[in-house]
Amino acid sequence: MNLNQRISGYGRKLTKSEQRLIDELQTRYPQGLLESATSLAKKVGTSASTVVRLLAKLGYPSYAEAQIEARSEVTARLSSPATRADAVIADDASVRSCLANALLHDQHNLASTFAALDVAAFEGAVRLLTQRKARVHVTGQRHAAALAGHLSLHLNMCLPDVRPMSGGGPLLMEDQLLWIGENDVLLALTFRRHALATARAAKYFKEKGAKVIVITDGPSVAAAASADHVMLARTSSASPFDSYTAAFSLCNALVTAVVQRRRKELGAALERGDALWEQHWNDSAAQAGRSRRKPSSAA
Structure with a gap:
């Protein structure tokens, strides 16, 4: 109100x-x-x-x-930080008030996001991510890239086939859509200003009979029109730039729910991960030792 x-x-x-x-x-x-x-x-x-x-x-x-x-x-x-700057920046704000305002906004975002969250959509998203044979693709451009990376990293420890999607590197977004089919699930994160590539990817997944989960800041964004499940996160901020604290918390909740449904598989996966990291560090130490023992060439 x-x-x-x-x-x-x-x-x-x-x-x-x-x-x-x-x-x-x-x-x-x-x-x-x-x-x-x-x-x-x-x-x-x-x-x-x-x-x-x-x-x-x-x-x-x-x-x-x-x-x-x-x-x-x-x-x-x-819509943009430039147009918001004059409206939200106070002439007489102290450094301490900036600190307090940032905390208040994030607390408000967290409370509002979880109070208004579509729990059925959240549960549906978890079911899609953990279904048998699902290939999970995670994408987020610009502001959402950090969130997409966070989800990709942690879901990869829980699920056998997690694939980060981005617009860079040797494979463009269009190349990564080549083999999309009914067993694929797109987890798309999009926030102002919304990336057109994310909306196009969501639409393509839907056309191919795949499932789409969208985490965003408003129900009317283009990607949401192609989604099976939409979850909204508030991004209000004391500065001209949006805050993604609530969105990160929602992502953490999603990972927690996936972990709960995959707890047996997770234990074995983490053991394999620890063994791989131990081997990595042993190989790195051995390589460093060989480099130190290598005789220097004569001048």
Whole structure:
């Protein structure tokens, strides 16, 4: 429920100062809420404590919580960091307030993401990832690349056939789509600004009878139209740049659920992994020893 909805549902009588504040906030919402309580109070000739009390009456736990909502509205309306910068950067923000605001936004993103999560979609995604003969392809471009790498690394320890998909390297995205069929599952991560390649890959998987799971920041993104299951993560931030803390947490939850369903296979896989790493380090140490013993050539 945003500010305007709270005001519409507030049935009590307002004082003159409170009415002036309401008028100012509605006229300049959401940007008006990004100012400090002191600055906002000066604009309408009242006190900062009156501002804080009014927002408390409207149901906000704190002024900071109201500002989180305002920033969320701003970032939802403005698509790029350049257009968001002036709206979300305060002139008088201290370094400590930046620290506190970042934490508050991430806490808000986490709580909102998990409260609104489609649990049926989450369960369906886990079933698809762990089904017999599934080949799991993980893709994420630009901002989603770090998330895709995180998922690829950890799902590879749980599942026998995990394949990272990217637009770089010797194989372009189109080359990696060559053998897609009914046993394939695409796990696609896409966030503003959404990569066209991800949407094209999702559409192609769907056309070939494969399954598609999408983790994104909004239900209307192009890739979601091809998805069997969609999971949404909030990305609101105190800065012009989106925060992916909630998305990472959702990915961690997905890995945890896959681990639970593959716990028997995981134990054996981790033992093989440890043996491979031990051999790798032994070979590296032996190679380093040979290099040190090699006589230097005469000048």
